[in-house]
Structures are given as C-alpha cells and as structure tokens.
Amino acid sequence: MTFNRFLGRALSLTLLTLGAVAILLPFIWMLSLAFKPQDEIFSASIQLLPSSIEWRNFVVALTETDVPRYLLNGLIVVFGILAFQILFSVPCAFALTQRRFAGRTLIFGMVLAALLVPFHVTAIPIFLGFAQLGLLNSYWALILPFIPTAFGIFLFRQFLAQVPAELFDAARVDGLSETAIVWRIAFPLALPAATAFAIFSITAHWNDLFWPLIATTDPHLATPPRGILFFRDEESGNDVGALMAATVLITAPLVLAFLFAQRKFPQGLATGGLKG
Amino acid sequence: MTALSLATRERLTDIWLAGPATLAMVVFIFLPVAIVAMLSLTDYQFGATTFSWIGLENYQKLFSSTLGRKAITNTLIYVAVVIPGSVVLGLLVALGLHRMNHWAPRLSNVFRTVYFLPVAATLVAMSVAWQMVLHPSLGVVNQGLVAVNLPPQNWLGDRGLVLYTLSIIGIWQTVGYNMVLFLAGLLAIPDELYDAAEVDGAGSPWSSFWTVTWPMLGPTTLFVMVITAANAFRVFETVATLTKGGPAFASDTLVYALYREGFVYFKAGYSSAITIVFFAILLVLTLLQFRVVERKVHYR
Secondary structure: OHHHHHHHHHHHHHHHHHHHHHHHHHHHHHHHHHHOOHHHHOOOOOOOOOOOOOOHHHHHHHHOOOHHHHHHHHHHHHHHHHHHHHHHHHHHHHHHHHOOOOOHHHHHHHHHHHHOOOHHHHHHHHHHHHHHHOOOOOHHHHHHHHOOOHHHHHHHHHHHOOOOHHHHHHHHHOOOOHHHHHHHHHHHHOHHHHHHHHHHHHHHHHHOOHHHHHHOOOHHHOOHHHHHHHHHHHHOOOOHHHHHHHHHHHHHHHHHHHHHOOOHHHHHHHHHOOOO | OOOOOHHHHHHHHHHHHHHHHHHHHHHHHHHHHHHHHHHOOEOOOOOOOOOOEOOOHHHHHHHHOHHHHHHHHHHHHHHHHHHHHHHHHHHHHHHHHHHHHHHOHHHHHHHHHHHHHHHHOOHHHHHHHHHHHOOOOOOHHHHHHHHOOOOOOOOOOOOOOHHHHHHHHHHHHHHHHHHHHHHHHHHOOOHHHHHHHHHOOOOOHHHHHHHHHHHHHHHHHHHHHHHHHHHHHOOOHHHHHHHOOOOOOOOOOHHHHHHHHHHHOOOHHHHHHHHHHHHHHHHHHHHHHHHHHHHHHHOO
C-alpha cells in the first residue's frame, strides 16, 4: 500500500513536471534568446540557455525601437477603457438594483442580450461609423467601442443586489445626492467586484489584437500586440534577440501582475469566462 | 431645480444614472448587430457609394466556395482538437495537483502557477515566441529533433501540419484555465463521499475516481467543454501572428477570414455574412453555457 502510494506520487510528479516543462518551453526559449548574444542565437546546435547574460537586446528594444511607445499606448488604452467602463456601468448597475423605474426590466434584458454578442460581430459597422466620423487612427477609436460592458453591468448588479437598501436610504436621509451615493457608498462596497472586473478588462484589452489591427494603421498608436507585429515585420529575422527582448517586455506586466496577485487573477479571469 | 416636481426629478436621476450605459449599448452593440445583419444581404464594399441587395448570395458563397468551406472546416477541426486536448489535460493536471495538495501543498501551488502562466501572458507576444520555438532551423524543437536523428518539420509552413500546430498552441494556452475551473469543481466535492466510497469498497484511487469524482465533476466538465468550444471558435491571434491563414489557406479560420475579407479586401457584405455565421455558432454555445451554469447552480 505505502509502496503503491509512493509509486503513484512519483508517477504524478514526473508527469506534472513534464507537462510544466512543455508549458514553460516558449517562455524559456523567449528569455533565452532575449539574453543570448547574436552569434549564439544563430548557432544551429541546440543550446537551451545562454552562455552569458547579454543585456544588449533589451537596450536595443528600449532605445532604438518603438517598444516603449507601444507599452505607453497599451497603458493609455487599457486604463482609458477601464475608467470609462466603470464610469458607465456602476451607476447603471446601481439604478438597476436600488431604484424602481419603468424601463428597469427592459434595460436588464438588454444587458443579458448584450452578453451574448462577441465583439467581433460589431466590428464592421463600428469601423464604418468611425470611418465616417474620421475617428479611425486615434486613441478614441481604440477606447470607445468597449465602453458599454454588459459583463461589467452584470457583475456590479449581482454585487449591489446583495447590499441592503436601508444602507442607501440612510445616506439619502443624510442628504446625499444619488450620484454621491453611487460613488461614495455603492462603488467602495463593490470594490471586490471592481477588482475582478479590472483584472478581466485589463487582461482582455492589453492582449487584444483584433480591434487594434482594424482601427489603427498608424504605428504610433499601436498597442503592445499590434506593435510587436510591426516590430517583427520590420526586423524580418535580422535581430531576433531584440525581438525576443521586446516580447519579454510586453508580456512582463501582466505576468508579473499575475505572480503578485495569484489568487485574484484566476478568479477574475474565471468570472470573465461567464461572459460570452 | 425647485420648479421640477419630485417625480420628474426622480425620472431625470434614473436617466442620468442608467441612460449613458444604455445608450452606449444601443450605439455600440445593438445597432451594429442590426447593421451587420443587413449588410450580409448586400454586396457593399468599404468606400463604395452604392450597394445592392443580393439576398443570401454571400451565405451561398461562404458555404459553397472552396475558400469559405475551408475556413469553416478548418475552424471545426481546430475546435475538435482543442476541446478534448485541453479538457482532458486540464482535468488530469487538476486531479494531480488536487492530490498533491495533501502531501506537497507548496509544490502544488508552484505547478498551478506554471500551468496558468499562458493564460496571463499576452498571446500575440507568446505566438512570436512560439514562432522562434518552432523556427525551421533556429527553433529548439527542430534542433531537438535533429539531435536525436529525427527529421525536422516545417511546423508552420507545412499545409498538412500547420492547423495541428496551431491547435497545440491553442491547447497550451487553455490547459491552465480549464485546470482552475476543474480545481474549483474538485474542491466542491464533499470528503464524506470519498469516505462512503471507501466503506463500500471503492477505496482505490481508480475506483474512487469513477464512482465519486467523475460523476460529481459532470456539470463542471460540461461547463468547461462549452467554454473551451466558445473560446476555440474565436481563434484569431495565433492565426494572424503566425500564418495569416496560410500556407494556401490551410490554417484559415472563420474569424481570420472575417478579418481578411472585410478589412484587407474591403468586402463588407461578404465579411458580414461570415460574421453572422460566426455569431450564430457562438450564440448556440453561449446559450448552452447559460443552461449549464443554471444546472450547475441547481445541482444536488
């Protein structure tokens, strides 16, 4: 029995380690190439790790390319989207849960219907509209389409529905306006929901390629994924080391955020999985 | 302000709170859906000044042309490989880590982090990394194959291979996500059930899996399968980064075809038809997912 148990553990440990190596392979290779000197990259023999750490590739990526610009664009777009999403969805969720008005059921029905629509479906008409308005190739083009977030409203609604109405009534008696109640009382209470939503939203939009590929052609507006493709197509195999350094820089923010907030991250993304 | 009646003021507050989000949903979601459905019945091209109604011709083209069919079958093959691959592997990893939690909790956590990494990492950047891993001469995979005297493969350039290479990257990316969902499902199984199974003589890991774990995980498994399918049907980033649908459309998929026809060739009408077909598939999957979630909630 104990021998069998030992055997079982050894077997599962071996299999899990093999799987983990397969999962880590592209990460290891990416880091390895990013730190390898040029001649080692182009050597045909297998060499998993660099013989010495070479920072040149990172220096090149950070000083001679637009990578810092892509990272900045990513921050602007991701936090621009998140700020507007919260600004629009929290008051709506509050109205849906804590106020009684005629269109309430209809609006909630719309939220549920909107949950069913993947972004890809709306891309063509939004592109057409933005082209008409001359909005393409701007930060607004990258931010505006994502402001309505049915998922965000849904999440905040679920959360605020559990807050007892008396709490808000007390604030009303104290003379707070409804807007003040939303931001000073409801929003702080909904902070756990906001964290999960922020993780979902930031990850989704930092990683998105589809819409930036459509809405912008200007390299100066490229978000990180769009930018890395510009960079790759430009260097066309001449400076693989710098390209890999750039991919490291672009992947690092979310990976580090994940490593520092390990419990929250899978939670946030798993709630996001409920979205269609 | 005081001139307004209380009721009017209350209505204005409602509009002020719920109006902006509602309006944004109409403008950026519902209106575009209606427009894309209409466009799919026209021959409209981006930039053109006129268009004509052509009925279902775009749909006919999608389902009868070689290219259209190719995009559909490729997507189906991709989904058919990724679902079993990432669900089975996700389950196995979750089972292993769940057990390991009893005898090496720290190590189990480290593994969990490792398996989840691809979910958090930017897929486009990781695709560029994969391109180097699979590079015909500089890639570690082919170098490894050569080192053990096996023939190197052109992973992304071979027509027969490319779709499966992309599927493997798809599996690599989703295993960790499915693992997290399965781990949550495993945690929800009460220990008494295992004790009861042991009393009934089903104490070995093998039989306790089939008598307790697997039946109890049923709803989770269904949920994971539907969610994996819904995500796999959207495959775009890896295709756009690694193959652009090639070589010779061997890795063309629905969303990539939608992008190419609409935004590279500017055929808005045809691209809209692809969009609607894609939407219909996802709609079925998402409704299925809602049903499953509901069942999961009422389970027991």
